[in-house]
Amino acid sequence: MTGIALPGSGAVPRVVVMGVSGSGKSTVGWLLARRLDVAFVDADGLHPPANVAKMTAGEPLTDADRLPWLRAVAAELAAAPAGAVVACSALRRRYRDVLRDGAPGVTFVHLDGSRDVLAARLAARLDHFMPASLLDSQLxxxxxLDADEAGVVLDVGETPDRLAEATARRVTVAA
Incomplete structure (x- = not known):
């Protein structure tokens, strides 16, 4: 997991920026998409209203709640002809498998950090439906990422610009 290997030359980048809430997925994903000149999709916007209501109430989603959402995320990723970057938690291997099945060639950028850093970021948020109380559930x-999963793990201690730039270099070099 030292780099992002895209399948074949001329392949379009299909990247999922993953991690728990507060890791910076949306910010880094948007910056990365700008650098790669591809579409950016925040998977939070694809949640059905029932999922948003559960999370807003502090209830963790079940796998049954997540499956239609993950399929919608994969469809968005696969439908982008020039490639795309998606911010999506993708917390479990089986969730990433759904994304890979629906969007072959997807690679993952796992934004990882300590619980203290993530909790501080969540506490500073004012405009998100995901309450900080669900952080422990997400962790x-x-x-x-398993060794056989295409992707890289990056420390959220770096700035979003540095994370996006490091990832863009890896994608550009691999392409």
């Missing part, structure tokens, strides 16, 4: 659910 317990998180399955790091």
């Amino acid at each position: 317990a659910t998180l399955e790091p």
